[in-house]
Amino acid sequence: MHPLSYRQGMGTPRSPAVQRRAFTIAVPSAVLVAGLAALLLDPMFSIETRQAASSVGLVVAGLTGMAACGYRAAQTSGRRRRSWRLFMLASGVAIVSNAYAAVAGVDPVESPSRVADGGILVALVLTIAGLASFPSVRRRGADQVLMTLDGLVVGGGALSIVSVLVYPRLLATTSDATSEQVAALLIPVLDLVLATVALLLVLRSAGPDRPSLLLIAAGFVTYTVSDLAFAVAVAQRDFDFGTRLDLGWIIGYLLVSLAAFHPNGLEDEPDERTVLSDTRGSLLVWGVILVAGVVQVTLGSQVHGPSAFLWLGIIVAAGTRQALLAADNASLRRGLERRVREQTADLERLAKAHQVLLTSVGDGVYEVDRRGRITFANPSAAEALGVPVAQLLGADAHVLFHGDHEDPFGATECYVRAVLRGDAVVSGLADTYARADERFPVEITASPVQAAEDDEPRGVVVVFRDVTQRREVERMKDEFLSVVSHELRTPLTAIRGSLGLLAGGVVGDLEPRAASMVAVAVESSERLTRLINDLLDFERITSGERPLRLAEVDSGLLVASAVHQIEGLAEPLGVRVEVGDCRGRVVGDEDQLMQTLTNLLGNAIKFSDRGDVVRASVSQRDGEAHFDVRDEGRGIPEDQLESVFEPFAQVDSSDTREKGGTGLGLAICRSIVERHGGRIWIESEFGLGTTVRFTVPAAP
Amino acid sequence: MRPAGASRTVLVVDDDDSIRMVAEMAMEMVGGWEVLTADGGLAALAVVAERRPDVVLLDVMMPGMDGIETLRRLRADPATADIPVVLVTAKARPAETPAWADLPVAGVIAKPFDPMTLSDEVQRLIGWT
Numbered sequence: 001m002h003p004l005s006y007r008q009g010m011g012t013p014r015s016p017a018v019q020r021r022a023f024t025i026a027v028p029s030a031v032l033v034a035g036l037a038a039l040l041l042d043p044m045f046s047i048e049t050r051q052a053a054s055s056v057g058l059v060v061a062g063l064t065g066m067a068a069c070g071y072r073a074a075q076t077s078g079r080r081r082r083s084w085r086l087f088m089l090a091s092g093v094a095i096v097s098n099a100y101a102a103v104a105g106v107d108p109v110e111s112p113s114r115v116a117d118g119g120i121l122v123a124l125v126l127t128i129a130g131l132a133s134f135p136s137v138r139r140r141g142a143d144q145v146l147m148t149l150d151g152l153v154v155g156g157g158a159l160s161i162v163s164v165l166v167y168p169r170l171l172a173t174t175s176d177a178t179s180e181q182v183a184a185l186l187i188p189v190l191d192l193v194l195a196t197v198a199l200l201l202v203l204r205s206a207g208p209d210r211p212s213l214l215l216i217a218a219g220f221v222t223y224t225v226s227d228l229a230f231a232v233a234v235a236q237r238d239f240d241f242g243t244r245l246d247l248g249w250i251i252g253y254l255l256v257s258l259a260a261f262h263p264n265g266l267e268d269e270p271d272e273r274t275v276l277s278d279t280r281g282s283l284l285v286w287g288v289i290l291v292a293g294v295v296q297v298t299l300g301s302q303v304h305g306p307s308a309f310l311w312l313g314i315i316v317a318a319g320t321r322q323a324l325l326a327a328d329n330a331s332l333r334r335g336l337e338r339r340v341r342e343q344t345a346d347l348e349r350l351a352k353a354h355q356v357l358l359t360s361v362g363d364g365v366y367e368v369d370r371r372g373r374i375t376f377a378n379p380s381a382a383e384a385l386g387v388p389v390a391q392l393l394g395a396d397a398h399v400l401f402h403g404d405h406e407d408p409f410g411a412t413e414c415y416v417r418a419v420l421r422g423d424a425v426v427s428g429l430a431d432t433y434a435r436a437d438e439r440f441p442v443e444i445t446a447s448p449v450q451a452a453e454d455d456e457p458r459g460v461v462v463v464f465r466d467v468t469q470r471r472e473v474e475r476m477k478d479e480f481l482s483v484v485s486h487e488l489r490t491p492l493t494a495i496r497g498s499l500g501l502l503a504g505g506v507v508g509d510l511e512p513r514a515a516s517m518v519a520v521a522v523e524s525s526e527r528l529t530r531l532i533n534d535l536l537d538f539e540r541i542t543s544g545e546r547p548l549r550l551a552e553v554d555s556g557l558l559v560a561s562a563v564h565q566i567e568g569l570a571e572p573l574g575v576r577v578e579v580g581d582c583r584g585r586v587v588g589d590e591d592q593l594m595q596t597l598t599n600l601l602g603n604a605i606k607f608s609d610r611g612d613v614v615r616a617s618v619s620q621r622d623g624e625a626h627f628d629v630r631d632e633g634r635g636i637p638e639d640q641l642e643s644v645f646e647p648f649a650q651v652d653s654s655d656t657r658e659k660g661g662t663g664l665g666l667a668i669c670r671s672i673v674e675r676h677g678g679r680i681w682i683e684s685e686f687g688l689g690t691t692v693r694f695t696v697p698a699a700p
Numbered sequence: 701m702r703p704a705g706a707s708r709t710v711l712v713v714d715d716d717d718s719i720r721m722v723a724e725m726a727m728e729m730v731g732g733w734e735v736l737t738a739d740g741g742l743a744a745l746a747v748v749a750e751r752r753p754d755v756v757l758l759d760v761m762m763p764g765m766d767g768i769e770t771l772r773r774l775r776a777d778p779a780t781a782d783i784p785v786v787l788v789t790a791k792a793r794p795a796e797t798p799a800w801a802d803l804p805v806a807g808v809i810a811k812p813f814d815p816m817t818l819s820d821e822v823q824r825l826i827g828w829t
Contacts, residue, residue, distance in 0.1 A: 493813065497719065
């Protein structure tokens, strides 16, 4: 179904604005009807006029109430809809009962009708059911019973007050009480109970429902007044239909109608913000009992007969209510205590789990406070330092870890202080800790201990790892590489030297074919040298073993010296190397940037044809220096622009032999550039030339 | 500048016979030097004391007394302190030898070297060009 057509359907909620407008029209209308009825019931009018006015007023108000409740039921949903339907039904039953009494010509004084009175009682019970099912903040079984008992106590208390003020006359005349008269007495009692329940609901219900419930309570207060007056009048055999006594019923119906029109509480969503207060309920109940007791003692006669039963009922209900409340509170408390116990156990489990985690972790973990005193250390830390945990706690971390030895950081450079100053996390820093008489290398990560990100750190947590073994492995690898490079280069030097001397004709002129073979051997031995150099470089750079020595370098000077170094390669190949615009200074490792540039220039020259121009330039933008090395060579296919940076990848595998490359040049360049925090990439048009670009941070 | 008249004498120090031979031939036959050789640090010190060459080509990694120690001794002796020394090493790459710059040497030549330009390079390093 289309959403719009659904909205237009019967029984769907109107917008709150429409509902508010309806209410603003309903209020003056109700006042007008009540005012008119009050005017017409003035004794200056004849009894016939007054009876007619009263009948019309009752029928109009009753039907309005019924229609309003029905309308409201259609507007709401869920439990509220059920309540309003019950109210509608109750109004209907009440009207039918009154109509029956009128049509059957029942004289309430001489021949009260059981049917009419029974109808009214049914209507009242239906209303109680409607109120009971009204959604409120907390609806547990005990709560509903409690509310009913409260209603009984307050109603009974009010009844007692009324009885002291009104019933003496009433009871005095009903010594020969008939069942009809008892029923007549029951009705005001139920009215009172209803008014009380409605008032209690106001205390307990969600905020938006309160105006409606308040109006219903007010309606039943006016019913009570009229029903009481009616009961007294009947008892005194002095009742006449068509007096201002009838006004209470008319106004009662009108108030219920207004309750139905009130715009609040249309949505079936209990408002959880409204917190139920048992205290307010108790205050109301015992306040009413107190007032009733005071009235009874000061104004009432001796307590006997029905009055005694009433008080007995009140006391039993109040006692039961209090007992129920106590039991309910006890069960609530037990529930709360159980939850607290469970949550405490959960917390303990969690804490225990964290504890196990920290004690099991292989790295040393310790925490220091702002003064540098150790507040926590895990067993791994204690073991690494050779000091029991208990002895670590409270000790000065600086003194303990660095001992009497020279402190590599000094008091101001200490990473713990740096973190406390707010330098976030210090990670992967090398330090040396003391253990008894020896020292061992560690790698540390220090982080602030803070409850929230903006809080000042209350301390520092340091994770450290003994890197003795790793350092040993690194040292062995270095030694191995060092030996290998020496051992490889030594025979290579002899080969290259001998071949060079041969080729140079130092030991006599060679026959042309022999000369060309020696030339090949020279070239091959040179390539072998480059390969060894590149392999060692690549290994050192990618393993991070060759640290960056950063300094401010003039980019123009860099390019000029790289070009100068490479010119010897370009000249014999007939390639011209030009230096374009070179602006600004960069922050970088001069040696490594030189290596990158000579590598790129060497590639450009090698892949150029005779007569081509290779051009190098530097520009600055967005805090970065962009180095460009452009050639006019054959270019690189688009699908290989990225893969040429892989080790031993060349566009054509025969290139390696033909151009004397090692296949590691661009991989080394990428490593160097990325370690500078820059990027390197290639722009190429296949057949037209290639530009290799890389960026490094510009000097500020 | 190159000393006028006197013949140019170079001492080649290397523990590897073939390299010593190649260097000797390159300096002598390409550059026209009078070449002395030594196969280790101690031998080198003895030759220097006796013949006082114009320049020493010194290998770094040698068994026994290595090149660095030999250099230290040469510099420590006032009689030999001013003889220019050129290190000839298989570990001349910047990545491998970060501390070369601080040594009291005329220069560093990487192995393998080109024998045809070795003499020119040495002369350039010691300022005889």
